[in-house]
Amino acid sequence: METVTLVILSGLTLGAMYxxxxxxxxxxxxxxxxxxxxxxxxxxxxxxxxYAIMIYFGLPALLAIPFAIVAGGIVGFLFYVVxxxxxxxxxxxxxxxxxxxxGLAILSENVILKLFGAYPFKQPLTVGGGFRIGExxxxxxxxxxxxxxxxxxxxxxxxxxxxxxxxAIRATALNQDAALLMGVPIRKVFAQLMVASGALAAVSGVxxxxxxxLSPTMGDAPMTKAFxxxxxxxxxxxxxAFYAAFILGMFEATMQFSLGVRFxxxxxxxxxxxxxxxxxxxxxxRETVTRN
Amino acid sequence: xxTPILEIDNLICGYDGQAVxxxxxxxxxxGSVVGLVGPNGHGKTTLLRAISGxxxxxxxxxxxxxxxxxxxxANQIVSKGIVHIPQGDLVFSEMTVEENLLMGAxxxxxxxxxxxxxxxxxxxxxxxxxxxxxxxSGLSGGERRMLGVGRALMSSSELLLIxxxxxxxxxxxxxxxxxxxxxxxxxxxxxxxxEENASRLVDIAEKIYLLDDGHIIWDGQGDDLLxxxxxxxxxxxx
Numbered sequence: 001m002e003t004v005t006l007v008i009l010s011g012l013t014l015g016a017m018y019x020x021x022x023x024x025x026x027x028x029x030x031x032x033x034x035x036x037x038x039x040x041x042x043x044x045x046x047x048x049x050x051y052a053i054m055i056y057f058g059l060p061a062l063l064a065i066p067f068a069i070v071a072g073g074i075v076g077f078l079f080y081v082v083x084x085x086x087x088x089x090x091x092x093x094x095x096x097x098x099x100x101x102x103g104l105a106i107l108s109e110n111v112i113l114k115l116f117g118a119y120p121f122k123q124p125l126t127v128g129g130g131f132r133i134g135e136x137x138x139x140x141x142x143x144x145x146x147x148x149x150x151x152x153x154x155x156x157x158x159x160x161x162x163x164x165x166x167x168a169i170r171a172t173a174l175n176q177d178a179a180l181l182m183g184v185p186i187r188k189v190f191a192q193l194m195v196a197s198g199a200l201a202a203v204s205g206v207x208x209x210x211x212x213x214l215s216p217t218m219g220d221a222p223m224t225k226a227f228x229x230x231x232x233x234x235x236x237x238x239x240x241a242f243y244a245a246f247i248l249g250m251f252e253a254t255m256q257f258s259l260g261v262r263f264x265x266x267x268x269x270x271x272x273x274x275x276x277x278x279x280x281x282x283x284x285x286r287e288t289v290t291r292n
Numbered sequence: 293x294x295t296p297i298l299e300i301d302n303l304i305c306g307y308d309g310q311a312v313x314x315x316x317x318x319x320x321x322x323g324s325v326v327g328l329v330g331p332n333g334h335g336k337t338t339l340l341r342a343i344s345g346x347x348x349x350x351x352x353x354x355x356x357x358x359x360x361x362x363x364x365x366a367n368q369i370v371s372k373g374i375v376h377i378p379q380g381d382l383v384f385s386e387m388t389v390e391e392n393l394l395m396g397a398x399x400x401x402x403x404x405x406x407x408x409x410x411x412x413x414x415x416x417x418x419x420x421x422x423x424x425x426x427x428x429s430g431l432s433g434g435e436r437r438m439l440g441v442g443r444a445l446m447s448s449s450e451l452l453l454i455x456x457x458x459x460x461x462x463x464x465x466x467x468x469x470x471x472x473x474x475x476x477x478x479x480x481x482x483x484x485x486x487e488e489n490a491s492r493l494v495d496i497a498e499k500i501y502l503l504d505d506g507h508i509i510w511d512g513q514g515d516d517l518l519x520x521x522x523x524x525x526x527x528x529x530x
Contacts (some may be wrong), residue, residue: 164394164403171384177346178382183370183399183447236386277421 005136007253013211014144016149020207021222022150022229022241024200028193030236031173033094034084037101039226040219041108042198046072046205047123047214048112054124061125068202076198079104080191088190102167112216120218123209145207151194152200153242160238175237232272234285244283248272295358297322297451297482298343298374303352305342311350312338314506320451325473325483326516327493330503331527335363336400336486337379339503340453343484344376345369371399375449379456381440389420392428392439396446406446413442416472434465440470451482458492466492490528494518502527 017290025039050073053064083100085092130139160180161165172179172189208222229248233240248268254262275283296319297366306312312335320326328336341347343354345366355361359370370376384392393413397406415422417438423431437457444452458466459472474496476483487493494514495499502510502517504527510517517523 074471164398167387167391167395168398171398174384174386175382177366177378178384179395180366181344181370181376181378181382182395182443183367184395185365185367187365230520 002135003257005133007257008250009136009142010256011250011253012146012246013249014252015246016142016146017211017222018225018229018249019149019153019242019245020145020204021219021226022233022245023149023156024197024236025223025226026196026230026233026235026238027156027200027239029230031169031193032084032088032190033173034088034097035094035222035227036079036197037098037112038079038105038108039197039201040097040217040223041070041105042075042201043114043205043219043222044112044206044214044216045075045108045198047209047218048116048205049202050206051121051123051214052126053207056273063134064125065203065206067198068206070199072198072202072205073195074198075108076194076196076201077191079198080194081278082093084190084194085187088237111218116214116216118216120213120215123206123214125206126210141211145211148203148207149242149245152203153238156200157238157242165192170236228269232275232281232282234279234282237282237284240282240284293530294322296320297357298461299353299355299482300343301353301355303339303342303354304336304350305347306350307338307347307354310328312506315352316503316506316508318501318508318511319481320484321498322450322482323477323480324498325477325485325493325496327490327497327500328484328486328503329488329490329493329500329517329528330388331529332488334504335506336503337455340376340378340452340455340484342485343369346376364365370447370449373450374445375444376453377440377455377457378461381436383428383431383436383439383443385427387428388425389428389431389439392443393420393446396443399447402447403483405448409446413445413502416445416475417442434461437461437465437469441469444478449481451484452476454483454485454489456486458487458489470496488528490514490517490524 021043024042025036028036046068049068050064053059053067054061080192087096087100096189127144130137160170168184169189171182171188172184176186209218229244230241233244252264252268252269255267259267298320300316300318302309303313303316316339330336342349345364349362353360356372356374361372369494384395393410394406397403397409402409419435420442423435431439457469470492473483477496485493497514499511500514500517501508510523
C-alpha cells in the first residue's frame with residue numbers, strides 16, 4: 001500500500017514538473033511552428049531571477065515571482081525582436097529557428113554562468129512542511145507544484161479556447177494568410193506569444209528549481225522531456241500535453257520502482273517510440289503542422 | 293460620376309521578381325458588381341492578392357475610397373473595409389464552424405456586433421447554423437465554400453473580393469452561392485468576382501474585365517462578351 005502511495009505521489013510530482021516544462025514550449029511550437037531550443041534557458045532565467053531578487057534585494061517570495069515573470073516576458077520579447085521578427089516570414093523558418101535558438105541557448109547559459117558561477121544553488125523559495133499518509137511523507141512543496149501546473153494548463157487552455165485573442169492565436173497557427181485576411185495583426189500575435197511563453201517558462205523555472213537546484217543547465221533535462229511530451233501529445237493541444245505529462249510521469253515513477261531508476265527513462269522512451277509509430281501526429285493530434 | 297470605391301493604376305506585381313500582373317489599371321464604382329474573367333494562370337488570383345495586401349506591388353498604386361492602401365499590411369487593409377475570400381476557402385480546419393465565423397468578426401467594430409452578424413450569416417446559410425459546433429475539416433466542399441463566404445460576411449466590409457466562388461462545386465450549390473452574391477449586391481456592397489465561367493457573371497455584373505497574360509485585354513458588358521465568338525473561343529474555351 002505504501003509503495004502504491006509513494007509511486008502515485010512521485011508520478012504526480014514528475015508529471016507536474018513535465019507539464020510545467022511543456023506548457024510554454026507547446027504554446028509556441030504549436031502556434032508558431034517554432035521549436036525553441038532555448039526553452040531550457042527560459043526555465044533557468046526564471047529560476048535565477050527569482051533567486052537573485054530574493055537574495056540580493058531581500059524581497060519576499062510573493063514579490064520575487066512577479067519579478068521572475070516580468071524577466072521571463074522581457075527575455076521572450078527580446079527573442080522576438082532579435083530573431084523571430086526577421087525569420088518568421090521565410091518558408092525555412094522552422095529549421096532556421098532551431099539553429100538560431102540553439103545559439104541563443106548557449107549564449108544565455110554562459111551569461112548565467114558568468115553572473116552566478118557553476119555552483120548549484122538552492123532556490124530560496126521553498127515551502128517547508130508536509131503531512132503524512134500512513135508512513136509516507138507528502139511535502140507541501142510537491143502539492144504546490146502540482147497545483148500550479150494544473151492552474152497554468154487550465155489558464156492557458158481557457159485563454160486559447162474562449163477569448164478573442166486566443167482564437168486569433170489558434171487561427172494564426174492554422175493558416176497565417178487566412179488569419180491576416182481576418183484582420184489579425186500576426187506580427188503582434190507572434191510578439192505576444194513569445195512574451196507569454198517566456199513568462200510561463202519563468203514560473204515553471206521557479207517551480208522546478210524549488211524542488212531541485214538552480215544551475216545554468218537546470219533547464220536542459222526538463223526541456224528534453226518537454227519535447228517528448230509535446231510530440232507524444234500532438235501539437236496545438238495544451239490539455240493533450242498536460243495529460244501526456246502526467247501519463248509519462250506516472251509511467252516513469254512506476255518503472256523507477258519496478259525496474260530501477262536507471263531504466264525508467266529508457267523504458268519511457270520506448271513507450272514514446274511505440275506511441276509515435278502507432279499515432280504519428282501524437283495521441284491527441286489531428287494532423288501535422290503546415291505553414292501556409 | 294462619383295469617385296470610384298477602388299482605383300488601380302498601372303499595377304505591376306508578381307512573385308520572386310517575376311511579373312504576373314503586367315500593368316493593369318481599373319476602377320470599381322460603389323455598389324457595383326465587377327467580374328474578372330480569363331484563362332487559368334494569367335493573374336486573376338494574383339490581382340486579388342495584391343489588392344488585399346498578401347503580396348507587395350512592384351509598382352503602381354491602389355486607392356480605396358481615395359486613400360492609398362498598397363503599402364499597408366493585409367490586416368490593416370481588412371480594417372479599411374476590403375475583405376478577400378481566397379481560393380480554396382482557407383477555413384481554419386481545426387476550429388469549429390462557429391469559431392471560424394467569429395474569426396470573421398475579429399476586428400473590434402465587427403466584434404461588438406458579432407451576435408447580430410452571426411444571426412445574419414446563419415440566416416443566409418442555414419447549413420452553417422446546423423453545423424455550428426462541428427470541426428471545419430469535416431465539412432463538404434460546398435459547406436466549406438459557404439463557410440468561406442459566411443466568414444467574410446461577418447466583417448463590416450464594403451468591398452468583397454471573391455476568388456472563383458463556383459470552383460469545383462455542384463450546380464445546385466453554385467446557384468445558392470450566386471443567390472447570396474445577388475443579395476449582397478442589393479444590400480449595396482461592392483463586389484469584385486473572379487470567375488472562369490463568364491456566363492455565371494453575366495446576370496449580375498455591371499462590368500466584366502478580361503485578363504490575359506497579366507494585361508486587361510477587353511472590358512465591357514457581359515452580354516457583349518458572350519456574343520463575341522472570337523473572344524469566347526480564344527480565351528474562355530467556349
